[in-house]
Amino acid sequence: MANSSDSSASKLQLRDLPGDYGLPLFGAIKDRYDFHYNQGTDGFFRSRMQNYQSTVYRANVPPGPFNAPKSKAIVLVDAVSFTVLFDNSKVDKKNFFDGTFMPSTDFTGGYRLCPFLDTSEPKHATIKGFFLSTLAKLHNRFIPLFLSSMSELFTNLEHELSNKGEAYFNTISDNMTFDFIFRLLCENKSPSETSLGSDGPTFLNKWVFFQLAPLITLGLKYVPNFIEDLVLHTFPLPFCPLKSDYKKIFDAFYNSMGSILDEAEKIGVKRDEACHNFIFLAGFNSYGGNKVFFPALIKWVGAAGESLHRRLVDEIRTIVKEEGGVTLSALNKMSLTKSVVYETLRIEPPVPFQTAKAREDIVINSHDSSFLIKKDEIIFGYQPLATKDPKIFDNPEEFIGDRFMGDGEKLIEYVYWSNGKESDDPTVNDKQCPGKNLVVLLGRLLLVEFFLRYDTFDIEYGKLLLGSKVSFKSVTKATS
Template identity: 65%
Template sequence: MASPNSDHSRPLKTVPGGYGWPFFGAIKDRHDYFYSQGQDEFFRTRINKYNSTVFRTNMPPGPFIASNPKVIAVLDAVSFAVLLDNSKVEKRGVLDGTFMPSTAYTGGHRVCAYLDPSEPNHAKLKSFFLSLLASKKDNFIPLFRASLSELFTNLEDQVHDKSKKNTADFNAQNDEMSFNFIFQLFFDRKPSESGLGSKGPAHFDKWLFFQLAPLITLGLSKFLNCLEDLLLHVFPLPWFLVKSDYKKLYDEFYSSAGSVLDEAERFGIERKEACHNLVFLAGFNAYGGMKAWFPGLIKWVGSAGESLHHQLADEIRTVVKEEGGIGFGALERMSLTKSVVYEALRIEPPVPFQYGKAKEDMVVYSHDAGFKIKKGEMIFGYQPFATKDPKVFENPEEFVGHRFVGEGEKLLKYVYWSNGRETEDPTVDNKQCPARDLVVLLSRVFLVELFLRYDTFTIEAGRLLLGSSVKIKSLTKASTTA
């Protein structure tokens, strides 16, 4: 398939759509997005209206949080790829879209996630992150397995607890497990041994909510929509309400990260700036990512049913027995397990939105046509539509566990969850997630530990502010061992 900016055989068209009346057009689109249509229907309606996967629209939050809500949406697998080309788009301050939360949330610093690769500080900070993760590689598997052991014990206790209606709250247990794992990975001790105690997840949750509030809806009744819109989408929430939470996190990270901050100084990064970036990496990227991602993974695997569960259990137990344990080599042999992880990342990517400003006048191609985009215009991609493109993926709305096995691996170039193609690697020169390989690794280990313990399990799934909610209804103990 041709690259999005190279195939001149397709006709050039004007980008369809529009922004409506100044100010009021953005308000209407915001209301459609959050209330009258909902997220997916908002995009689907416009695709059908314009008969195009590339069109103009406003994206929330709009006035008064975002000074310019106008975007050009690219919603298919081909046009979406322009957002991964850093020679074409600028990523300065666009992590959250058409607005950027106050730098008060990050100690007055514009942290790495908000930097464009062309900015000198980006290379220093991302090099530091890649080096830090590389130094911890021997701890990934054993530490995560220990964390999962505690997680599954807690889930089993809840499933067998009549006072909890024999139902385990996966999200709550996952949050605690994720924070404990991240803290131990970076600082070689448990949060319970620090000044944070058990309150780390709550501090991070509050800090995350205040930054991302303009992008969420609480799902209240329609009579309260106007009130919610006023509280969350019109003006930023006041920083001072979360200031003490962030200070507790920052102070604990600063006191715990002595050797890590020493290493940062060797990369030419001042200690305080490095610590604010570390809090963001651990809290926003790592904890926030695991908070959204693992419930999604369990939801899709759980919903797939016993047939897939038995296939996964057979593969995992066979390989572990033959390899004599769980290591990088064993995980690489588990082709179905790898495919299931990629399929979950395809069908419900943990970060659904990407943004970038056009660095130059360009033509962006969809499957059917080319569209002229001017320098400075904001390009927006809704990843779940791009990675469920029916012209690339057969039965795109269906979770197909074996989709990426064998010849299916060729489709990995259309899996974009990490802000890059799954066939490419994170570098200091791109915006791909520095922990891309770690996320995939931990996801495989999660499934391995799950199906070493259980033959099958059942769930009840729903929606949260950001991501899926999952209740574990049953866990059937493994009938065979590795």
């Protein structure tokens, strides 16, 4: 039996796992309704944690019951137990990405792509290694390309504010993100120069939605819950309505990624398989992740108010002036800016769920107990509670911009948004997001460019199917 504890944790009492799965079929349906309608996602996990007085417990998780027995899971909601999901010697992630289910390979050209491969599968190291080497080769283009895309974002933001009195940030941000990632992978070609035109974000939004539908609650006012549940959560949504859209996405990338696909063939990866993998990296990981992350970043910074804005303005403008521009060296000196990005990823992680299967019998530890998980049992981590663990973070529900400055920097390891510790870097032997460092860099760049241009801003915000919706009400242009 493997043991995930260290010498001090080995003294913890071994407890029976609390919780149960209820009656066959009906228990899964009840928990699904609690998750989507009766309690909501956060309430679902929080109420069971409080009821069982444990941060490790049994529950049916979405989408069940069509996905049974994988919906019967052991749930982890604390920062200590959660890390077993990163230990690939103990857990198997074959066909797990964002939940307990895997969408049809029809959505990905008939291939099981890298995110759904376990680290034990030889092709995983080949493809992830290719992702990492490609991003390394492109690193000199990250900053200039993103700054170019940001320039258009500001133009659109100010235009909407002038014409409408408010600017809906999510759409502007989505367009900017897609433009950047397409240009990065496609030799600086604009998506408007391809058959996609301006439709790339729209096509990707539908493609992501159809794959994540079992986890999504629409909450439509005039649609009864049982109708929505029947349509979205009972059977996987079919690929056929998206076939034409996805072909346009594939053709645009395939015809524009010549040098990258040439390199893929040299390492033995078929050209079309490599393209589908990069579409997933671009469309799901990068575009889909930043679709949640960028509005969250603006929301939390906006809600923090002018005091934080002034501190960011002072840091950013002082260091950019000293360094002679927006450079990687300048960014690395901006400790408050970095901390704000980490705090956003902590309090509202773009990917809330992590799933795996135990390779063997393992003992995991929470802060105060140990638990036995049997071989082949499903382990399901709910990250927004794990990264708000009150035994790790003071005032965990509060956004504190300078949380990770000074002595607080040591807490960065407990930021888990990338399917790994923030203090670690992705390798071919793990499932950590290959673009993890790029996402953090882009978040910092977004703040830097914003506060070079504006002194402060006002927003309104609310909830979307995935993440937050943010509208600018005003911006105050820089006065110095």
